[in-house]
Amino acid sequence: MSEETRRLKVKKPSIGDQVLPKGAILQERYEILRALGLGGMGYVYQARDLRFANIKRLCAIKEMISTSPDPKFRKVALHNFEREANTLASINHPSVVKIYDYFTEGKRIYLVMEYVEGKDLERMLDELPKGTFLEESRVLKWGIQLCDVLAFLHENETPIVYRDLKPPNVMLRDKGPDTVVLIDFGIAKAFQEGQKGTMMGTEGYSPPEQYRGIASPQGDIYALGATLHHLLTRRDPKLQPPFTFHEAPPRNFNPKITELTEQVIMRSVNYDKDKRFDSSLEMGIALQKALDKNTQPEWMNQMQQIYDTPIGEEKPATPEYQASPKPPEVPAPEISAPNINKGTGTIQPLWKFECEDDVRSSPRVRDGIVYIGSYDQWMYAIDAKSGSKVWKYEVGGGIAASPCLYKDKVIIGSEDNVVYAFKVEDGTPAWTCYTKGMVRSSVHVSEEFEVALFGSDDNHLYVIDVNTGRLRWKFHAGGMVRSTPCFSDQLIFVGSEDNHLHAVTIQGKSKWRFESSLGIVASPVVEGNLVLVGSKDGHFYALSKKAGNQVWRVKTNKPIYSSPRVHGKMVYFGGIDENLYAVEIQSGRVKWKFNAKSHIISTPLVFNDAIYFGTSSGEVISLVLKNGKERWRFQTDGPVPSSPDGYEDIIYIGSTDCHVYALPA
């Protein structure tokens, strides 16, 4: 009958060795026909009651073998068993299996019960073809019946908490309408001592407080919610980290489930028992509502949607679709809904600074001054507080790169093939360095070696003296170098359009290279022993710093141009697939991602527990760092490939609408 411990594998040999043979007769009355399954304490048999000689009256007999060597313990166990059997014998409900008799033979105790012809719900799930689901309305109907029987038990003269609701304990009768029966009342539990040996499979359906010994009707509600979740999603809670339902709304697994059903389930499996339904009755009503919604004709749903959509301030009266008398209002369940952003705010800029062309460059802020280049061929220094110009300098080409601040200089490349160093205080040029291609890569400085590193469209990685701009050496990277180099442990890492990430020694020799399937435009960062970089081939790679072998990768569906930002144990980057990713560096697991509904080229900024980035639809978006929930968004009038910088609670960013913005963080 019940196969409750089918998945519970115990290290010690089980007591289920000595199965009663077919034809064995117990109490001169019950003839064993076959074993139905192995339970926790012994077998369950199908038997025939011989007192009814002329008809074949079947019953199920559950055997419990007391393995405890302690006679006192056995006596207490027997006493508990008898008490519980008597309670159950007094229950008369069509959805509770009937108990006829119990007796002992030696160390074995037998319980004679109604034989329910049918299948348990676990088997229903097992027999379902892969990729298909049980029909939602059918599962809801079972849920309603189970709420009824739980309410009956909870409101019994001696209230009974079932404690062990799960698919294998619910039978579906073969005959008659689709009715369910609770079969296992956990009587065997009275006989169980603490299990020894490692076991697989948790209950999965039991509420957290039950492990502190608290059994309440809310516990049964949790287990019913967990059971319905499993039935509708086929996601076995026994195989998940326990108590993680809040991360697993049913519609993540079976998108066809209605939102109302999901809400009922999520409320019933709330970790906090006071946030679940107050009673099974209340849960039953909520399920009935979900069922009504589920079974009403499609046109009604469409009507409902039209009515539910608020128009302006006016809200039309909700039409009555309840055929049955209107049930009491169920309070709106609280469920966490990732990526649904309620309370999204918009903000106003503190100032904006107008340029004559796109601002693709990313600002750098230091000592109250914002440094940024523009496609209008000017390099600007702007007062961070007021947004007024401090100085500007005209170069011979558009500026797409971002400035690098080193001591008293700001260094930046331009599409006129030149890298410029200016004095920060007044913009006087300090030195220039010529290349044979446009410079879109930004400059990175190694203070230790006093060199500036950058790439050029002339296919070279340049290493120059940061004080004079004189070339130390250049490295042929096989393709245009638009990625910004980074430096760690005497190695320089840079991406190239030749599809490789190059690791070059400080002497200019190739140490190793990693080949991706397409070019690497994004800039690498080093964290510990890993080099992290995105590629146009749609992958974000973590490579070992010493040898370049892949440690992990995250597959996105579109190219990656956004450079990564490391903060604590996480790395953040954006994708052309419109997602901002938060990935755990040690494992390569995506902790959360946020769909911005538009390309992300901008490198995210982490600032004061929040994250900031621009999108190709012109928005600047801020998310909560921890969970990726939206904080606010700000609309500019052009795509924002620029990456923000933060300074004293203000975020600075450029936009292709020709402005630099200062936004409140």
Next chain:
Amino acid sequence: MQFLRRIFTREKISVDTSLETTEIETDTSEVSHYMPGLNVAYQTDVGQVREQNEDSLYALNVYLEANDETIPFGIFIVADGMGGYLKGEVASSTAVHTVADYLLSNIYMPILNENTQSAKQKPIREILEDAILMANTKIMETTPEAGTTLTVAMVMRDELHVAHVGDSRAYLYHDNDLEQLTVDHSLVARLVELGQVTPEEALVHPQRNVLYRAVGQTDDLDAEVYYRSFPANSYLLMCSDGLWGLVDDEEIAHILSSPPNLQSCVSNLITTANANGGDDNITVILVGMGELPM
């Protein structure tokens, strides 16, 4: 073609009982923690209560010369089988063999010999996940009634990759600090995390042995893979719950803090677990990282 060099002689020790499935590939007689690169000691013990040892272990430690560098490389595995009727042993040893085979053919040869790495080669994390999935499939085919925990550590240069299912553990001991790298896939670990029970209550909780994830149980097994650096003068400790269930972290750290040599540390750990009751099989692998030969 690069050539391989084994510093340690290979010695296969087979323990004379059909129940013991110890796979051992290094010589421990001369190991001290003063040698460069990796040094390894290990031991498995049936404990004081059980009749069979259902744990399996595997340790492989080699040096590889490639592109002017000497690369320490090691694979270390602990598996704690469950299932009764000798099936636990079969499951744990199947897991250990399958994973070791897979890692040798998919990482050892292809990755270590190249200085151009390619996106066509799978990342180490995915190779480790595949190795565990393969062990999972094999156990489901051969011993469907059984399962096993599986904790795999792979060391390459100073990189440490740990893949893990179940409640065997990997720790990193460095500067007198014992850090647990793995998270137990057990009910009580989760209850502790959620604050439902205290760590002290967890040690005696009636369901302390219940795992929610184990190898050989379901098709879509989700292994956890962690990457860490393995700095010089630190130690990787891998063990089954027979050790950590009976010897607390403080005691483990104390034993590791004064090693005359690695093997005596391992013996001390096992002796202590047995002295504290030895209610389960005890398996310990201890890997020391010396100064890298680079």
